[in-house]
Amino acid sequence: MLNPQPAHPFDLRELNVLVVDDQEDVCRGLKRLIGTLGCEVQTCLSGEEALARMQKEDFDIVFTxxxxKGMSGVELLHKIHQNWSxxxxxxxxxxxxxxxxxxxxxxxxxxxxxxxxxxxxxxxFVERAGYKILSARQAQRISNKFRNRDIxxxxxxxxxxxxxxxxxxxSKVPVLIEGPSGTGKELIAREIHQRSAVxxxxxxxxxxxxxxDSLLESELFGYKKGAFTGAHKDTKGLFEQVNGGTLFLDEVASMSPLFQGKLLRVLQEKVIRPLGxxxxxxxxxxxxxxxxxxxEEMVRRGEFRxxxxxxxxxxKITLPPLKERKACIPALAEYFLEQAAQEFLGEDEPHPRLSxxxxxxxxxxxxxxxxxxLENTIQRALIVCRGDKILPSHLGLSGSARNETSLFQEITSYEEGxxxxxxxxxxTYILNALQRTNGNISRAAELCGLTRAALQRIMKKLQIERDTIGKE
Ligand SMILES: Nc1ncnc2c1ncn2[C@@H]1O[C@H](COP(=O)(O)OP(=O)(O)OP(=O)(O)O)[C@@H](O)[C@H]1O
Ligand SMILES: [Mg+2]
Incomplete structure (x- = not known):
């Protein structure tokens, strides 16, 4: 018998559990036990009380x-399934x-x-059910987020x-999407699915x-009743649930060698055997x-089959890092600003523009x-910005720890750094000064305690265009 005891990938504190029993000590005991996982646990002494509580609050798991006395657990199960399937x-x-x-x-x-x-x-059981509930919730959040996403x-x-x-x-050919973190790999995977026949x-x-491994295996392959402690029902894995659609395996490089072998067999034979x-x-x-x-490098080093x-x-589709597609940055920023404004601002509130x-x-x-x-930076800037214009100071980029880190990763010598x-x-300093004076160089120079000529020299060296600063 297999008994997977995974380090739980989700935060079980998000789970809301209800215990229904007319014996107070059972309620107390289960509350204490399940509470050790961090879940929120409430108790009720009757089915009627439980239904009233469920009208007001969302629960994920009910123990009954x-x-x-009064409503039996079987009746309660029936009612729950009618109303909260x-x-x-x-x-x-x-x-x-x-x-x-x-x-x-x-x-x-x-x-x-x-x-x-x-x-x-x-x-x-609570850990497994928690995984199922919270991963479904996360998948829903993600798919809402990607819905109608423009690329x-x-x-x-x-x-x-x-x-x-x-x-x-x-076509149905397998596609590998490579690219650094946050470059849009999942977005592209979903786009391929959207443009496909399936x-x-x-x-x-x-x-x-x-x-x-153990959880990945039961998730993908499914299991039969009795395959491990807590497997009370036959459960289909994702290979079956996808049913002709698209299966997206993210971060495939982190698969163990053993699991790589199992995946290869599925790809060759197009059959699976559920656990147990x-x-x-x-x-x-x-x-x-x-x-x-x-x-490919991992293959060369013997780390991937x-x-x-x-x-x-x-x-293979390779996504370039954002710094290698700078032409996209203004359009992406405007796009994220529009999305963030829709999400965080009221309909009548004015939407700030990027300066x-x-x-x-x-x-x-x-x-x-x-x-x-970039998306997070724009969201943060929208929250920080109180006026109608997002200024460099709202972006929190200059001198930020990350900015400095990336600087130090790249440099070759102390002097260059x-x-x-x-x-x-x-x-950042000069752009801020120019922004405040609406692009007026003399006034900006005065503000900075520089001569006009000195300011212009620095602007020229840094290729800062006066025209890009002006009024909007
Ligand atoms: N070209 C693009 N146009 C619009 N939005 C994009 C684009 N590329 C990425 N995004 C957005 O950026 C965010 C990160 O993208 P995604 O999650 O697809 O990246 P990822 O490569 O899968 O990241 P990770 O490696 O961290 O999993 C998402 O919100 C996505 O919608
Ligand atoms: Mg991803």
Whole structure:
């Protein structure tokens, strides 16, 4: 028997659990036990009270006794399933109600526990259910976020990426998307799915780095009832759930060698065997993988299976870091600002605009965290900015720890580093001064305590255009 005990990849404090039992000590005991995982646990002494509580608050898991005064646990299960079909219901069975508990499994209950309780079984169930609930919630959040996302591609390298997307989308060939963190790998994977013939089928994403082998295996392959402690029902894995759609394996480089072998076999044979099962099941999916490490180099160093690598990268799309597509920066920034304004500002509130000086700072920055860092920077700037214009000072980039870090990663000598740091300071300082004077050089020079000629010399050295500062 397998007994996966993963380091939990999600924060179980997000889980809201309700315990329903007419015996107060059972309520107290379960509350204390499940509370050790960090979950929020509430208790009710009857089914009626539980339903009233559920009207007011959302719960993820409900533990209910079967035999209670008034409404029975079976009735409560029925009501919960009618009204809150996503809630996981666990039946608590005492002596003499085991048969009823088993029949509850056929009527939508997820699990049953018998008195006296096996604490480790209960904890392992909550951890697994928590993984399922929270990963589904995260997937929903992410897919909402990606819904109707435009892809900004002004730079030539990004236009070529979109051409490749168009070419690969209609066929079912596996695609490997490589690129540093935050460059848009998942966005491109979803775009391939959207432009493919299977766009009406599921797009299922799983991040290999977050999961230990045992959990990755049960997630992907599914399992049969009894395969491990807590496996009370046959459960389909993602290979089956995707059902002809697209399976997106993110951070594929972090897969263990053992798991690489298992994936290779699925790709070769197109069949899987669920954990604890004897029969194989045919599977049908389009595979897209992503990695922020160079897989070819990993193959050379013997860290990734060569045979698997060739199967994954039948087509490869490489996303350049943001600093190599600076032409995209202004359009991306405007786009993220519009999105953030829609999300964070009221309809009647005026939407601030990016000042030309701020755009210039954005273009000059190195963006070690790529597009995601730009998106976060713009969101932060919108919150910090109180007026109608986002200024360089709202971006929090100059002199920030990250900026300095990226500076030190790149430099070759102390002198060169010092020079860059000085230039960085000069640029932000002077852009701010010019912004405040609406591009008036004489007044900016006065503000800085410089002569007009000295200010102009610095502007020329840093290629700061006066025209980009002016009034909007
Ligand atoms: N060209 C683009 N146009 C518009 N938005 C983009 C673009 N590229 C990336 N984004 C946005 O930037 C964020 C990061 O993108 P995504 O999550 O796809 O990156 P990633 O490469 O998968 O990152 P990680 O390696 O960290 O998982 C997302 O919100 C995405 O919508
Ligand atoms: Mg990603």
């Amino acid at each position: 006794d079967i035999k209670m 996503n809630v996981e219901v666990v039946m608590i069975t005492g002596h003499g109600t085991i048969e009823q508990a088993v029949s509850c499994l056929q009527n939508g209950a997820s699990h049953f526990i018998t008195k006296p309780f096996d604490n480790s079984e209960i904890l392992s 900004i591609a002004i730079d030539k390298s990004m236009r070529q990426v979109l051409e490749l997307v168009d070419q690969v989308a209609p 766009r009406d089928k599921p797009f299922v994403a799983i991040n290999c780095i977050a999961l230990p 099962g004897n029969e194989t099941v045919r599977v049908n999916f389009r595979l897209i993988t992503a990695s922020n490490r160079n897989l 060569e045979d698997l690598f060739y199967r994954l990268q039948v087509m 030309p000086a701020a755009i210039q700072v954005l273009k000059n920055y190195d963006w070690p965290g790529n597009v995601r860092e 010092k020079q860059k740091a000085i230039e960085n300071f000069q640029r």
